Amino acid sequence: MRKQIIIGGLTGFSLTILALTTGLLKPTIKLVALSSLGVIPISIIVSENIHRKANQKVLSLEKALGDARASREQLENVQDDNGRLSIGIAELKTELSRVQNSLSTVKTENCNLKESLQFTQAQLAVSSSQQAKLSEQVIEYEESYSNELESEVQQKVQEYITQDREALKSKYRALLEEGEVIYAEAMSISEKYKAWAGEVAKRHQDRKAYMMGLTGEFNRRIGEAQSAWEVERSHLITQVEALNEKVARLQQQLAGDLVEPELLSCKFAIPGQIANELAKLIWKGFSIPLAAKGAQQRSSGLIEIGYSYSHSQPPSELVAILNRNSDSLASELGVHKITSIREHDLSPLIVxxxxxxxxxxxxTVKLLAGSPEEFIKYLKSNPWRYRLIAKPGTGKTPTTAVMVSQFLKSGMTLGNTGKGRKIPHSHVVVSCPDVMSSQKDTDYPLQPFLKYGDTTAANKSFQDVEKEWKYRKQNTQYAQDISYLMVWDELDNTIKNSSNPKATGEYLVELLRQAHHTGMGWIASGQSVMTSLIPGFKDDDRDLFTEIVIGTGKIRMYLEKYGKKILPDYSVKNLESSLALLEPYIEAQNNRIVDTARELRLALVLDAKSPKLFFLPNLDNVEFDYETISNVSTKIADYKGQNGSARSGSHFDPQASSIAEITIQQDLDSSQPQKAKSTIGGVAASRLKPTCPHCGSTLTGNRADGKMNCKPCKKRIYPSKIVFK
Incomplete structure (x- = not known):
């Protein structure tokens, strides 16, 4: 506004000067204009002063307003401090009243003591004054007595001089006697004074001791009063805390909350005792109070317990906490398992x-799953065509060893049909890649039959099986006399490690479909649940094997991913319910077993008619007749020495590694009958030397069990594995 006025004044001033200079106005008007020109600067100055004063006034008012606000805040702070001080003063007044009461009591006692002290001091002053008077009398008496005695003596002496000597003597004697009497009286008086002075001193000491004892007693009483007050104060604080806790409990009870576990009144009922003990464990472990409302045991052995909980406790959170800790609670409670924890549908309870x-x-277990003996019986009565499916470390190798042991005892039937005439002899060959470097299979149970102990050798096993099949087709007598069992450990990995996995797998499928009719059997093991996961195999190729799924976890995986597609729904449901019943039993039994090799293992045998559950045997059922094994090796060497080994070409691995090609070429070159051929196992001619199948070094030593030592490998070689060259 001020700027607008100044600008307007300047504008008018400029216009007026312009009019005057140009002569546009009349003289009278010019005079008026000139006078107004003098007024304009004055108005501008006045306006500027007014605005400056107004601004100063505004600034002073704003400062006063700020001071007022600061004063108001200070007043509010002072009021808050005043409130706190009032509360403190009230508390101090209460404490002061208690102290004044104690002080009044102490003052009263102090006044009594002062009065007693004043009385004693007065008696002491009287006694002291009497003692002083008596002392002065004794001194005066002694002085007067001496003076009188001296004057009397002088007088008597004069009388003696003047009177008759005899009379003087008699009188003098009388005076001496009288003086002795007086002296005796004075001595008695002195003794009495000393006795009285001693008595007064004794009374003074007794009074002093009394005063000191009284003062000590007073101080002791004051200390006892203070300690008693502290004890009483602590008792009052304890009572207040107990009352506060009691009030809190009453408030919780009024709010519908529990303050501690509420137990069932039961004497010998086991479900009730378990319910009470579980409520105590939950209270001890989680500080959650529960009220046991009831417990019952069903005919199936299931115990159900109902608990009510505090209104402030969310039931879902409570159920989640108990479910997370159900295993530890079951262990502490000493029961097998807590099967379920849930909210009740109709009432505010958890069950x-x-x-x-x-x-x-x-x-019941016997009805749900067959025994190990029944499993062995099943193996013996069916063709030797099995595939074991299991996770690593769950029992594939021990089960395979048991199967081989039982097959060697029973023998294969003609044509590997499971029925009919038995083939007299059985020959077993095992392929296990990386068994030599494995730290898990340090004591491999199938070591006597191990021929392919690394990945390269395992890939060669397919070629050797093809040669064996072709040889058996050409030599029917050999096929009728000796059966052949090929064991592939980790078959799926072995095929994957070949140069052409798909081609290898496809040809192996065709080979297996024809080979079993020539007295050949096989046991394959791996981890793949679905057959189609093996390179070159299809789901339909599962009919080449009787599949054995080991372990409850693997069985469930099989039923979920594969079994529901090929098995009837009722079979899947029955198997799942059987697993649900058997798993707790297996877990409970295995918890009692110290030796892990003896633990219970469950297997699902996918029989062509219907799937079956069996408990698997352990390594205690494995027993090999090494003499028979050696004799069979000798017999095979005799057969193939007479007829010559099959050397037809192989369809496996057209781009195999150089090691395999060299091995095949050596086999082809060994077709010349005049050259000495290597013999695995059996009895060698005298010109052949025993060599290691792994490194080719000459073996040394000849133990009683037929094993020989390889110094470079630092291993002991079984008789059936010794290569004679």
Whole structure:
């Protein structure tokens, strides 16, 4: 506004000067204009002063307003401090009243003591004054007595001089006697004074001791009063805390919350005792109070317990906490398992289900799964065409060893049909890649039959099986006399490691479809649940094997991913329910077993008619007759020495490694009958030397069990593995 006025004044001033200079105005008007020109600067100055004062006033008002606000804040702070000080003063007044009461009591006692002290001091002053008077009397008496005695003596002496000597003597004697009497009286008076002075001193000491004792007693009483006050104060604080806790509990109870576990009134009922003990464990471990409302045991052995909980406790959170810790609670409770923890549908309760023992007993287990003996019986009565499916470390190798042991005892039937005439002899060859470098299979149970112990040798096993099949087709007598069992450990990995996995797998499928009719059997093992995951195989090729799935986890995986497609729904449901019943039983039994090799292992045998569950045997059922094995090796050497080995070309691995090609070429070159050929196992001619199948070094030593030592490999070689060159 001020700027607008100044600008307007300047504008008018400029216009007026312009009019005057140009002569546009009349003289009278010019005079008025000139006078107004003098007024314009004055108005501008006045306006500027007014605005400056107004701004100063505004600034002073704003400063006053800020000071007022600061004063108001200070006043509010002072009011808050005043409130706190009032509360503190009230507390101090209460404390002061208690101290004044104590002080008044102390003052009263102090006044009594002062009065007693004043009385004693007065008695002491009287006694002191009497003692002083008596002392002065004794001194005066002694002085007067001496003076009188001296004057009397002088007088008597004069009288003696003047009177008769005899009379003087008699009188003098009388005076002496009288003086002795007086002296005796004075001495008695002195003794009495000393006795009285001693008595007064004794009384003074007694009074002093009394005063000191009284003062000490007073101080002791004050200390006892203070300690008693502290004890009483601590008792009052304890009572206040107990009352606060009691009030808090009453408030929790009024709000519907529990303050501690509420137990069932049961004497010998085991479900009730378990319910009470579980409530105590939950209270001890999680500080969650529960009220046991009831417990019952069903005919199936399931114990169900109902618990109510505090209104402030979310039931879903409570159920989640108990579910997370169900295993530890079951262990502390000493029961088999807590099967379920859930909210009740109709009432504010949680229901805990548990079992003291596994749900199934031994009789039920026998109905659900076959025994190891029944598993062995099944193996012997069916063709030797099996595929073991399991995770690493769950029992493939021990099961394979048991199967080989039982097959050697029973023998293969003619044509590998599982029925009919038995083939007299059996020859077993094992392929296990990387068994030499494995730290898990340090004591490989199939070592006597191991021929292919690394990946390269395992790839060569397919070629050797093809040669064996062709040889058996050409030599029917050999096929009728000696059966052949090929064991492929980790078959799926072996095929994947070949140069052309798909081609290798496809030709192996065709080979297996024809080979079993020539007295050849096989046991393959791996981890792939689905057959189509093996290179070159299809799902339909599962009929080449009787599949054995080992382990409850692997069985469930098989049923979920593969079994529901090929098995009837009722079979899948029955198997799943059987697994649900058997798993707790297996877990409970294995927890009691110290030796892991003896633990229970469950297997699903996918029989062509219907799937079956069996408990697998352990390595205790493995027993090999090494003499028979050696004799069979000798017999094979005799057969092939007479007829010559099959040397037809192989369709496996057209681009195989150089090691395999060299091996094949050596086999082809060995067709000349005049050259000495290598013999694996058996009894060698005298000109052949025993060599190591791994490094080719000459073996040394000849143990009683037929094993020989290889110094470079630092291994002991079984008789059936010794290569004679």
């Amino acid at each position: 805990v289900g548990l079992r003291r023992e596994p749900e199934v007993n031994k009789d």
